[in-house]
Amino acid sequence: MFVLFCPHCGEKREEEEFGYGGEAFIPRPATPEALDDEAWGDYLFMRKNPKGWHWEMWSHNTGCRKFFVVKRNTATNAIAGSWTLAEGRKAYDAEGGST
Amino acid sequence: MTNHRVRRPGVRVDFDKPLTFSFDGQAYDGFAGDTLASALLANGVRMLARSFKYGRPRGIVGIGPEEPNALMQIETGAHTIPNLKATQVELYDGLVARRTTGWPTLEFDLKSVGGLFSRFMPAGFYYKTFQNQKLWPKFEHIIRQAAGYGSAPSEPDPETYDHSHRHAQVVIVGGGASGLLAALLAGRAGLKVVLLDEQNECGGWLLSSPQSVIGGEQARAWLKSAVGELQSMPNVQVLTRTSAFALHDMNLVLAVEQLQDHLPIADRVAHQPRQRLHRIRAERVVLATGAIERPLVFGNNDVPGIMTASALTTYLNRYGVAVGKRVLLQTSNDHAYQGSADLARAGCEVVLADTRTRINPAWEKRVRAAGVDVRTGFGIAFARGRRAVTGAQLVKLDAQRNAIVASGPSIDCDALGSSGGLSPTVHLYCHDGGRPHWDEERLAFVVPEAGRAKSGIYAVGAVTGEFGLQNALEQTVRVMRDVLGSLGKSTPTSSDNLGTDEPEATPARRIFRVPDGRAEGHGKKAFVDFQNDVSAADIHLAVRENYRSIEHIKRYTALGFGTDQGKLSNVNGFAIAAHALGRSIPEVGTTTYRPAYSPVTFGTLAGAHAGDTFEPRRYSPMHAAHIARGAEFEPVGQWLRPWYFPKTGEDMHAAVRRECLAARRGVGIMDASTLGKIDLRGKDVREFLNRVYANAWTQLAPGKCRYGLMLDENGMVMDDGVTACIADNHFVMTTTTGGAARVMTWLEKWHQTEWPDLDVYMTSVTDHWATAAVVGPKSRQVLAKICSDIDLSPSAFKFMDWREGTVAGVPARVFRISFSGELAFEVNVDANYGHHVWEALMEAGREFDITPYGTETMHVLRAEKGFIIVGQDTDGSMTPLDLDMAWAVGMKKPFSFIGKRSFARSDTAGPNRKQLVGLLTDDPQVVLAEGAQIIERADAKPPAAMLGHVTSSYYSPELDRSIALAVVRDGIARRSEDGRKSGRDVLYAYAGGKAHKVTVVSPVFVDPKGDRQNV
């Protein structure tokens, strides 16, 4: 049980207020029909699932109901930061978009 | 009965407050301040348990949570608690305790007869014997009864429990000398401090050693002023009787506070909790958890009267109990010396055998002055006695190697204490991933004093291996300087004088198992883990049988498995395993320390989340109306919904039959308020719906409704419901009762992450509306009586229309939709008018014999029509096409809606998919079991190919026969003309050992053309 900072509410709150939203920055393909089965399958099923730093989404279910981005270490539960979706994207890109 | 009481200065029992208690039906005396263990020892009770495998007599070994033997059943009836350690049970007047082991009796334990069991129960007994699992049920009962351990209460727990969620700047775990000093320093700096101590008062080892000196005054005086100062600080909270049992991510400390366990049951305050769970978020955690003395391992080391040296000392100094008159102490280090002097001064005849040849001259001088007979270079080969220790055989040890060089004297004694060194209580530090380090000088797994400063976890005192009092206190000042600095507090210039009179320590001897001159397994049994009867020989056996990892050795031998979790035994076990493996102790390492540090009762973990408050219960606005009409209820998610409405003498079958026929032939009424409702507004709602639903919404005009299938991106059905167009920029969506919250989050996610540009606002309005569904051919007549401003005629108000108007004088939205296939009107009103409108509809329907019905009838009616329940007839692997619902998919929509692309995936589009069908049994009276497997042949033997399973199955009153829905491979083709021609429509539904012949048909059993809902 850890504590997350909601960038919309501006508060640190207990994990039980939040819901996990999966790996961040997996954009939905703009034209799904143009993708072959393998590429569409990658979008559906392939996740980084790293042991270590992971960019992921959380939603503040019992608070503002907003989704936001968290960089969390899956091995230690250390948290490097929380951002709004837009700001998180910038931070992610600044890192070279890798885990 | 011998009197073992000694009145000494500093003793923490109150001799002016005598108490009585009972153990195994016999009455005994004790005093306030005693534990059950100290009181039993004071009464001369030695044997109070029988061992797990061998039935050997056992007595008290320790003083706290490390106690392996003295497991007690406390109290009786609803208040009974099994397996409490006598060393942790505070004595109160009238306490009732029973042994938990010894079968049939403590005096005569069957297992001990001629080693009856021991011959058959070597290490790995359970693995070897019960690899054939069929044997286990036969033996389980006998083995469990013989092994003992307490009984769970059979009545509901009459006590209450609560949870406290809190924040602190500094949480200090352990109120011994270091923890108290840490709390003083943090408290004086003005920080918000919580100090936790598991005992009834702070002090830790100082309570066992009141003659120690701190800063020129006796420890008990220092203790008194420290506790007094802490209590005077409003920013410091001291919680005693509070055991920190877990340390989780981000410094979440879980601790259980015992509020009433120490009180006689009659004196406990009703409506006050028995225990409280504290969940404390701490900016900094300071572990001052101390250490537990481990015994040495030698032959017959389990005879009652043999304990740790620190236990003998503690019973004397803290509880005023001299366990024996003639005491033999054996040590490998300095820790037993102070106690030996205390015992001698209290009048005991004391022999101190030190395994070292070079001992501490200062200590030697002190204890000899007290009258202790010190023998250097001796170990105990084995103890004598069976139900109580009577003496021990000493052997002369080689100065370097752990080997015997000569025999030694035989010493008579009636109490024996041993010290193999201290094992720091590293558990909490390890709960969230920390690993202790092996310190070869101190012979202990220790926590580094820097702890994990980055995470805000620090350690002070014995847990870091700083076993000397003065060193520990100086270290505490040093570490707290870092802690305070990290919180922006200036370093306090401590005026405390922390000087002690301890001599400088002399190195301990590296010895765990005292040699007896025989090969392991050939001498007297030498126990490592008392609770599980694991001997040194068992560990050697495990290694001979090629177990290499300490985690495997642990599981094979059961080392450290008991309620004491190996607090005494682990380090000895690791060391003996390392020796047998020819490796070093750090190479062998430790097993994993997991929460909880000591057992926590389920009641505390549950807190108020039990019984009626286990989870919120939601009731519809018409709930009182249903109770008044005698409804039986069933939980649906958090909702409690009417299940059926039995009349006098009716069972469920009869009631459902009557309700179904009323809805089909007259008029029924159902409470549909629990359906999820989401209000969507904004100019892009229509486009949003086009994206999140499979069907098209572009043409849906205000005043119209449409059924929609919601898919996940795999193309699988995840929810369904009817959405109404209120205005071009305003829609109301309904979801399944159980799916409401999930759907809301799902829609939010897509809107926020993928389509934030769409102008859509969503609000959950489930609780704002009450919904009564009036169902059946006469429903129009009923509604007409209390609704005058809506034209209900078939031409003006068509199927799948909705109208705004007034029902029973209340503003209403009326939807002409149907989940039964009959003419039906769903009347939606403000939830606060729900009960009123329900009663008005009942009154209006009286002349038509309007019949309220519940979820069971709703299910029968919808199954008769082949209407799916998402989650019952679908399981996350069904596409709309699998459900034969292509009509609800708008393939021509310009936007590639969620799930659409996946229809073309090879698996989704491939042959032989499971598809929804109807099944009719050959015998119309047979109602198939839901979950029954569909197989091809009646005589198929397992493993038979399973073609699918029954998802819904009912007896249909309308058809007067059974019906079922099922998902079956290639099911849609089977029910076609081709299927019938080739006989592929005949299958078998297998459940409970019987295969029933079934015919695959369309899932629409009643009114296949859908005429009845359109009248």
Ligand SMILES: [Zn+2]
């Ligand atoms: Zn928030």
